[in-house]
Amino acid sequence: MRDRETIGEGLARRGLSRRALLRYSAWLASLMALPPTASRVMAETLADKPRQPVIWLSFQECTGCTESLTRSFSPTLEDLIFDLISLDYHETLMAASGAPAEAAMEASREANKGKYVLVVDGSVATGLEGAYSTNAGKTNLATLAELAADAAAVLGVGTCAAFGGLPMADPNPTGAKSVGDIVKDKPVVNIPGCPPIPEAIAGTIAYFVTFGRLPDLDHLNRPMAFFGDSIHDRCYRRTFYDQGKFAKSFDDEGARKGWCLYELGCKGPVTWNACATLKWNAATSFPIQSGHGCLGCSEPGFWDRGGFYQPLSAAVMGNPALIGGAAVAAGAAFGAASAVQARKKRAAAQAAAKQAEEGRQG
Amino acid sequence: MSEPVMPEAVMPEAVVISLLAELSRLLERLVRTEETAAIDLRSLPITPDDRAALTTALGRGEVRVTVESGGRSELVETGYPGIWWVRHLGAGDRVLTERIEIAPVPEALAAAPADIAAAADRLAAHLAALAERESSNA
Numbered sequence: 426m427r428d429r430e431t432i433g434e435g436l437a438r439r440g441l442s443r444r445a446l447l448r449y450s451a452w453l454a455s456l457m458a459l460p461p462t463a464s465r466v467m468a469e470t471l472a473d474k475p476r477q478p479v480i481w482l483s484f485q486e487c488t489g490c491t492e493s494l495t496r497s498f499s500p501t502l503e504d505l506i507f508d509l510i511s512l513d514y515h516e517t518l519m520a521a522s523g524a525p526a527e528a529a530m531e532a533s534r535e536a537n538k539g540k541y542v543l544v545v546d547g548s549v550a551t552g553l554e555g556a557y558s559t560n561a562g563k564t565n566l567a568t569l570a571e572l573a574a575d576a577a578a579v580l581g582v583g584t585c586a587a588f589g590g591l592p593m594a595d596p597n598p599t600g601a602k603s604v605g606d607i608v609k610d611k612p613v614v615n616i617p618g619c620p621p622i623p624e625a626i627a628g629t630i631a632y633f634v635t636f637g638r639l640p641d642l643d644h645l646n647r648p649m650a651f652f653g654d655s656i657h658d659r660c661y662r663r664t665f666y667d668q669g670k671f672a673k674s675f676d677d678e679g680a681r682k683g684w685c686l687y688e689l690g691c692k693g694p695v696t697w698n699a700c701a702t703l704k705w706n707a708a709t710s711f712p713i714q715s716g717h718g719c720l721g722c723s724e725p726g727f728w729d730r731g732g733f734y735q736p737l738s739a740a741v742m743g744n745p746a747l748i749g750g751a752a753v754a755a756g757a758a759f760g761a762a763s764a765v766q767a768r769k770k771r772a773a774a775q776a777a778a779k780q781a782e783e784g785r786q787g
Numbered sequence: 788m789s790e791p792v793m794p795e796a797v798m799p800e801a802v803v804i805s806l807l808a809e810l811s812r813l814l815e816r817l818v819r820t821e822e823t824a825a826i827d828l829r830s831l832p833i834t835p836d837d838r839a840a841l842t843t844a845l846g847r848g849e850v851r852v853t854v855e856s857g858g859r860s861e862l863v864e865t866g867y868p869g870i871w872w873v874r875h876l877g878a879g880d881r882v883l884t885e886r887i888e889i890a891p892v893p894e895a896l897a898a899a900p901a902d903i904a905a906a907a908d909r910l911a912a913h914l915a916a917l918a919e920r921e922s923s924n925a
Contacts, residue, residue, distance in 0.1 A: 433901060436857075437902075437905060441856055441857050442856055442898065442899065442902045443899035443901060443902050444854055444856040444860075444895050444899070445856040445857035445858075447894055447895045447899075448854075448856060448857065448858065448860055448875045448884075448895055449857075451873075451875055451884045451886065451894075451895070452875055452877075452883045452884045454827070455827050455829050455830065455883075455884045455886070458830060461825035461826065461827040461886055462823070462824060462825050464825075464894065465894055472899075472901060501857070501858050501877050501878040502857060502858040502875060502876070502877045502878075502883055503877050503878055503883075504857075505857055707877070707878045707879045707881055708881050
């Protein structure tokens, strides 16, 4: 196989100078909370690297994760991720189909043994030895085991791949499991969300291409840069929560005034994601800004954790009575909560979530 | 092209004053050691009012550049030479990165050595092709 051209050469072929990479790495540094002066070195590193081979497998999924990554206006800075990677296999996006498509995957696996990034969206069916979900005559279960063995890293993109998601919802007829439940001998990074924020997918991959290692992860293997804050902590309606101003029903006076949606079932306090800061659809809005509470879609088991419209203190999400109660008490007692309080609450809630997670697994 | 706007001497918010203090320190360091620096405004908890106050406090200099390289960037010299306001725009012209760079020129302005080297090769090849065409015509 011929040597892959470098990312810098690839851009030059498209008539783009190294400036495009500088712009991209400045954005990446900002997204991932890296020192702003790192952008120059990052751009120089990227320019001399070959494009990162990526094999993308779609299992029990709805293709929303792929839509999230690809639905931006072209050509833009956000799209540059596709100049950084060589997407060698992706059933929805590739032109080839059938035997030639499978041959392309095999060729990439052989040529890039131990070097490619394996992206998985969708959960893995394990019931009937995996027979509930097959591609190219093979079970997803077998394909994952085979391709993970030669991967440098595995990315579980979307809540289904990261935590099982909707296919795993009770009664889980296909025996759906997360990628991390199957792949035990490789680092698995989770980028949950239904769908995940495109910047979180692209940023994590770009970080790996630039530094040759994975970014810092939390206890659920989510990149801290995107999942380090709760929706609640970064919500623009947080001041209303601190003042005890809550909408009591959709379209009541409080809802019209943009008050906190906690009592309408918002899961923001127990959901770690970047929706409140990065937002959606070219930073247009996010659920709470559109008047609806957070569903907690990037958390494990979100589908089975009580009603979407029940307040946390009444719902069964993780250990919610405790988290919700503590949050309400803190909000009432301290008024405008200080940053220190917010941090403590976050640590307590994360610990509680972790405990709940361990409880489920145990 | 509008005239440069001199930095204003009104009393801004505390966060703006601390940013100005940091810029002052970094600019002085640039003078002394030629070490460049940058501040990522997106990572700071500043309000649109703070941002406006900072813009006013820094004023506007003689240079305003638009870079088109896989999207648009705006590089604006402030009233203090060596301090640049840099915006990288994405889809729909939304601001993806906003940073203040402390440098003789912003990093996205100078041509990269690799691009210059490739350009030298390209121009030489172009000249050679022209010479060849001329000799075949003669």
